[in-house]
Amino acid sequence: MKNEVKLSVEEILKQKSFQTAKIVAGKKGITRTVKWVHVMEITNVGNLLNGNELILTTGIGWKDSEESMISLVKQLIECQVSGLCVELGEYVSEISSDLIKLADRFNFPIIVFKKEVRFVDITEEIHTLIIKKHYQMVTDLEEYSRKLNEVLLEADPKKVVLNMLQKQLQMPVIYLSNDGHDSIVSNKSENENNNLLQLVKESSLGKKEFITRQKINVLNQDYAELIIVDNADSVTEFEKLLLDRTVTALAQIILRDLWIEERRNAKQTDWIQKWLSGEHNEEQIERYLEKIAPGKNLERAIVVLIKVDYDPDDSSITYLKLFLRNIFQNQGFHLLPAMMENSLVLILIDNRIQTNYKQRVGTAIERLINTKYLTNHLHISVGKPVHHLTEIKKSYEFAKEASSIREKVRNEKTSYFYEDLHIYRIIKAAHDQGILYEFVSDYLKPVLLFDRQNNTKLMNTLSLYLKFNGSKKETAKHLFIVRQTLYHRLEKLYELIGEDFMEPPKRQAFEFAVAAYEYLDGAKQSP
Numbered sequence: 001m002k003n004e005v006k007l008s009v010e011e012i013l014k015q016k017s018f019q020t021a022k023i024v025a026g027k028k029g030i031t032r033t034v035k036w037v038h039v040m041e042i043t044n045v046g047n048l049l050n051g052n053e054l055i056l057t058t059g060i061g062w063k064d065s066e067e068s069m070i071s072l073v074k075q076l077i078e079c080q081v082s083g084l085c086v087e088l089g090e091y092v093s094e095i096s097s098d099l100i101k102l103a104d105r106f107n108f109p110i111i112v113f114k115k116e117v118r119f120v121d122i123t124e125e126i127h128t129l130i131i132k133k134h135y136q137m138v139t140d141l142e143e144y145s146r147k148l149n150e151v152l153l154e155a156d157p158k159k160v161v162l163n164m165l166q167k168q169l170q171m172p173v174i175y176l177s178n179d180g181h182d183s184i185v186s187n188k189s190e191n192e193n194n195n196l197l198q199l200v201k202e203s204s205l206g207k208k209e210f211i212t213r214q215k216i217n218v219l220n221q222d223y224a225e226l227i228i229v230d231n232a233d234s235v236t237e238f239e240k241l242l243l244d245r246t247v248t249a250l251a252q253i254i255l256r257d258l259w260i261e262e263r264r265n266a267k268q269t270d271w272i273q274k275w276l277s278g279e280h281n282e283e284q285i286e287r288y289l290e291k292i293a294p295g296k297n298l299e300r301a302i303v304v305l306i307k308v309d310y311d312p313d314d315s316s317i318t319y320l321k322l323f324l325r326n327i328f329q330n331q332g333f334h335l336l337p338a339m340m341e342n343s344l345v346l347i348l349i350d351n352r353i354q355t356n357y358k359q360r361v362g363t364a365i366e367r368l369i370n371t372k373y374l375t376n377h378l379h380i381s382v383g384k385p386v387h388h389l390t391e392i393k394k395s396y397e398f399a400k401e402a403s404s405i406r407e408k409v410r411n412e413k414t415s416y417f418y419e420d421l422h423i424y425r426i427i428k429a430a431h432d433q434g435i436l437y438e439f440v441s442d443y444l445k446p447v448l449l450f451d452r453q454n455n456t457k458l459m460n461t462l463s464l465y466l467k468f469n470g471s472k473k474e475t476a477k478h479l480f481i482v483r484q485t486l487y488h489r490l491e492k493l494y495e496l497i498g499e500d501f502m503e504p505p506k507r508q509a510f511e512f513a514v515a516a517y518e519y520l521d522g523a524k525q526s527p
Contacts, residue, residue: 006033006133006236006238007033007034007035007126007129007130007133008030008031008032008033008034009029009030009031009032009034009054009082009083009109009111010030010031012034012054012126012129013030013111015125015126015129016125017117017121017122017125017126018111018122020113020114020115020117021085021111021112021113022111022112022114023109023110023111024095024100024110024111024112025095025099025100025102025103025104025108025109025110026083026103026104026106026107026108026109026110027104027109028104028107029082029083029106029107029108029109030109032052032082032083032107032109033052033082033236034052034053034054034082034083034126034130035050035051035052035053035082035130036050036052036053036054036127036130037053037054037056037122037123037126037127038053038054038055038056039055039056039057039119039123040055040056040057040061041057041058041059041060041061042061043061043062043068043071043072044075045072045075045076045079049076049079049081051079051080051081052080052081052082053081053082054081054082054083054084054085054126055076055081055083055084055085056085056087056119056122056123057084057085057086057087058086058087058089058090058091058092059086059087059091059092060091062092063091063092066096066098066099069092069095069096069099070098070099070102073099073102073103073108073110074102076108077106077108081108082109083108083109083110083111084103084108084109084110084111085111085112085113085122086110086111086112086113087112087113087116087117088112088113088114089115089116095110095112137238137241140238141238141241141242141245144164144168144242144245145245147164148161148164148245148246148249149249151164151249152249152252152253157249157253158175158250158253159183161246161249161250161253162175162183162185162246163185164246165185165226165228165242165243165246166185166186166187168242169228169239169242170187171186171228171229171230172184172185172186172188172193172196172228172229173185173186173226173227173228174196174197174200174226174227174228174229175224175225175226175227175250176200176201176224176225176226176227177223177224178222178223178224182197182201184196184197196229200227200229210229210230211227211228211229211230212227212228212230212239212240212243213225213226213227213228214226214227214243214244214247215247216247216250216251216254217251218251218254218255218258219255219319219322219323219326220323220371221323221326221327221330223251223254223326224250224254226243226246226247226250228243255322258322259318259322263318268292268336268338269338269339271288272336272337272338272345272347273338273340275347275392275393276303276338276340276345276347276392276393276396277393278390278392278393280390281390282388282389282390285389285390286389289349289389292336293334293349298349298350298351298389299350299351299352299353299387300350300357300385300386300387301347301348301349301350301385301386301387301389301392301395302333302347302348302350302357302361302382302383302384302385302386302395303345303346303347303348303382303383303392303395303396303398303399304345304346304348304361304365304380304381304382304383304399305343305344305345305346305380305381305382305383305396305399305400305402305403306343306344306345306346306378306379306380307342307343307344307378307379307380307403308320308342308343308344308378317339317344320344321337321344323368323371324337324346324368325337327364327367327368328346328348328361328364330364331360331361331363331364332350332351332352332360333348333349333350333351333360333361333364334348334349334351335347335348335349336349340396343403345396345399347392348361350385357385358417358419361382361416361417362416362417365380365382365416368380379403379406379407380416381399381400381402381403381406381416381418382399382402382416382417382418383395383396383397383398383399383400383402383418384398384418384419398418399418401418401425401428402416402417402418402421404428405421405424405425405427405428405519406421407522408519408520408522409424409518409519409522423511423512423515424515424519426512427512427515427516427519428519430516431516431519431520436516436519436520437520439512439513439516440513440516440517440520442513443497443509443510443513444459444497444510444513444514444517446496446497447459447462447493447496447497448517450492450496458489458492458493458496459514459517460479461475461479461486461489461490461493462493462497462510462514463514463518464478464479465490465493466502466507466510466511466514470502472486472487472490497510
């Protein structure tokens, strides 16, 4: 396959313009790739070359100076040049034995023309051949892509795709999956394949093997990795393009399999809804979990509630579930999703003994929010963890309460977790009992009334002054005002609510009242 897509020194020697040429050194390097033919008559190469060039020269730059010739060849070797063609005659009469030894040591081909040749004919012939190779490469790539598209319609396309790539490249192809279902396709024996697969997984390949690997990414998550191994030479650009096309096809296969599996899991919704409603006993729950997640030991369970704008039957919900399943599984949770009251409810079964469940849930949520895959804003809340299967309804109720609070509190830094909502839990309870409005009015009415009558912002000043524990410097900084202006505002606050509002327990009451006011304001019920 390689000889069909890249031009080697060996193939160039078979061309018409090289019929009188003879390779006198570096014969083991005739498999070197030639990307371009270049005429050079200077002895200081510098940064003039990119590598893989075949250099043509008459030797006028060094003539019969052996020292200059050796210096030039050393530079060409360092620049990864494919070979040197020298026209013997007026400027160079022969290639010295020392130069031949140097070229043989580095397998650097030196080719000589004993008769005068036209470099223009050589460059034209070789460059035409290179262009033809590139055109053939594009044609082969399009044909390969067409076959891939046909294969994707088959029942079990993954194995066929891997076989296609191996047949095209004639080198081992390895598929490493996150779920441990690895496979290798090659012309080697079964034992050789197993050994090679183990070496690749352990990153223990020797220096003689060239390896190229590419992640298979689906919905911004790495599900597998595709690897090709070559024992002869570095992987060509064409082979990298084949690998890229194959990875894209495998990603489509993985996505299709995940889609089918998720649609199949959607049938669990009715059962999960009843579980969230508290209709199943412990035995029923254990039996069900053992069927869908055998061997899983329940350490705790947490409910995550996500309010979405999608229709329950929208395909976007399925994609969202796929994405959520992967990011939460990476954090050690088994996911059971269900649609409830226009929200996507996730039951997270925690299989890890560690108590850092909150950190792991938070990491998954941040990854969800920061992904480029989602365009819709997601309103997320998390209930309290429970340690008994029959108590999942409690976690769900806490998640709904956290959602209700977070909808009313405008602070973007408010925690997703019900446990971390602290004072807002008391505020909601007071609001549900109908006493919150009166409490806020008792403490803040003079300030609110003054702001509305005079179009001022004393309420904002009070809120920040409390937040920064009475620090005038920090308060003025965050209000973007000078200290003197703050003093005037504080004087007015002292006049309206008393000079002792920063003394406990009165200060605690004002802090509660300010938080309650923000809550009522979010609920459009502010005094």
